[in-house]
Amino acid sequence: MTKKMIINGGHRLVGDVTIGGAKNSTVALIPAAILADTPVQFDSVPDIADVYNLQIILDSMNVDSKFEHSVLDINPTEIQEAALPSTAIKSLRASYYFMGALLGRFGRATVTFPGGDNIGPRPIDQHIKGFKALGAEVEEKDDTIFITTGPEGLHGARIFLDLVSVGATINIILAAVKAPGQTIIENAAREPEIIDIATFLNNMGAKIRGAGTDVIRIEGVPYLASRATHTIIPDRIEAGTYLSLAAAVGDGITVHNIIPEHLESFTSKMIEMGVDLKIDEDQIYVPKTDTFTPISVKTSPYPGFATDLQQPLTAALLLAGGESKIIDTIYPKRVKHIVELRRLGADIASEVEGVITVNESRNLVGGSVKAAEIRAGAALMIAGLLADGQTVIHGADHILRGYDRVVWKLTQLTADVEIIDDED
Template identity: 70%
Template sequence: MKKLVIHGGRRLSGEVTIGGAKNSTVALIPAAILAETPVKFDSVPDILDVYNLQAILNSMNVTSTFRGGELMIDPTNIVESELPSTAIKSLRASYYFMGSLLGRFGRATVTFPGGDNIGPRPIDQHIKGFEALGATVHEENYTVYINAENGLKAARIFLDVVSVGATMNIIMAAVHAEGTTVLENAAREPEIIDLATFLNNMGAQIRGAGTDVIRITGVKKLESKNTHTIIPDRIEAGTYLALAAAQGDGVLVKNVIPEHLESFTAKLLEMGVDLEVREDSIYVPKSVNLQPIHIKTAPFPGFATDLQQPVTPLLTLASGTSVIQETIYPERTRHIPELQKLGVDISNDVYGQINVTQSSNFHGARVSAAEIRAGASLVATGLMADGITEVINAEHVLRGYDHIVHKLTMLNADIQIEEE
């Protein structure tokens, strides 16, 4: 077990470079097994989820090497085998092996995934898609068994709810299916475009990624010919933008795609943060006289649920009470009692509404990161607080933030990783 130890109160300045998108990476790595040639990615974030996915690949005789942001994956000698339950249960994104294994072999056996505990996140839409493509699915002893004995056939699939995971899984399953699959009410996140771009560059025929109707025409073979550069992580970028506005004296956030952050930066501008948006970077000057705002999380292009916790420390500086309505995961509130230990005036109700009132005199405390984004909010508040803050269960933070200690240290933070 690890913990992050923060000596708070130091003002931040300088520049920080955003890594590749975690939510792309955790789908692209399983998608790599659909190729019949070695695959190379760059701008891969150095996060624990990558190493857990490598362990899963290794169990299937898929070799991989990861160094300096470059990840090589060779699936040419892949074999079907039981996937390691420890790695599967360590991250929710392991469910992407359902779609990629189904697309590669016509069958998949995957233990129920783990990952962050932020309330119910069912996989019924994934299963609906697999069954529409001709697979049979049954669950037994926390394991999902998927089989398409007669091969996968194209279908018209309408998702009952917008789901990033189901959209990606169905795309991976359908790339080798006979005919053209039409996926309606699909999620539109940039990470889905990233996955489709990767697959198309290997010979897939996917049209409409980034819209709510995606068409996937099955092909016989996928071959990688070029290195795929993963898009910048918009959630990491938003986390540093909020932190820079809260505790910075001038911070430049580099390697961003501003269009991916428009719903987030619009709220910062509404607060009174004087952002300078450039082509691939955003400068955040010292912020004063901030105003309270109302946030409602929504699927892309709306305000991302993954950013409602990282933005919370900034809201404490606004002159009044800000309101967050969490519509995606109403149970995403486990950061609230931990923030209260640090002196944050924050509360929630049974309807999923979170109230954040102007606070001051934060003080260090020992707090626990229940999941990735909750941990990010605790780190940011610890950097703002007087005294020493210890964030235990830091593995959750390290699962989602590339080189976070190094990046914060370069911004003048006093933060270390220690064994708990």
């Protein structure tokens, strides 16, 4: 049964919130764990639906996992090749990391086309290009991808990505980390989550250099052994969401467990809006802000403004005194939150693909809306907290996919919010 979030909004929030481990690291680290020749342990794992779905996929391969109190133990030593459960695969797009991980572990992989958020085209052609360069053959048939290698197996290769792709960069790393020879990925994505995954693999004996730059070099190794618990980096998207929330409805909120350098493109825009952020080494204090300046935002690959943060910030921009513009160059079709925000009284539109116009809308009224994907759900959540009266967000399952213990955290900030089964 699907879930709905009920928010009784219209009052200010205050307090402290602590950010969990990065979702976008976690959903790649879990598939990466099957490359290990020993049990592995992750700490700071977010309590989100995607983790449980990935555990279902691990279980289908006889990989034991245990998740409690933010610690995830995975034992891949008895792994067996098996058909992966299509329901779990289709529930999250990041399941495609099993392509690279299985290819690196067994030299072959069969994976159903992944699902996840519907935010426009996200092709996997660069992933396939990388696999082929490493010596694999790829066939697509009936929504399933079959990847095989000959008796020689995989080998190192030089791969130039035609466009910057986080998913392709990570998948190629996973496939190449045990492939004999040197692999060079050029025009690689530079996201902090890629550094996190490379750190995990390197601590097990991998030889990956250049993560965080646009050229990554990998020397294949035959064996990977975990030596210590890997602590996942803080989630910069969750952090940006709570910073947006704090600016919009906060009377003074401190966001803890942050790496400020990961958020510079975002916090610079908040400062431009007129929010007097107090940025410390690992936390940011957001004071009550009464007046906001309209701004223009353009998304771009890291270290630019993250596409995943355009929607949460949109809700805060409804308070700016004038017209703001958001241009999403990554996913120009990522506009499913607009019609829903309008149901709450927002003056917002997207008449040109990829361009969102946000006008001051301080008198939102609660209503019934639907979250079409994770970050759209975050925007509706913030708008619901802003709106007078009760807001019901259907499709709250999406929010649970991306936000660690969201009801508990909001309640700690004095929000009146709950998630229940949706009977509709």
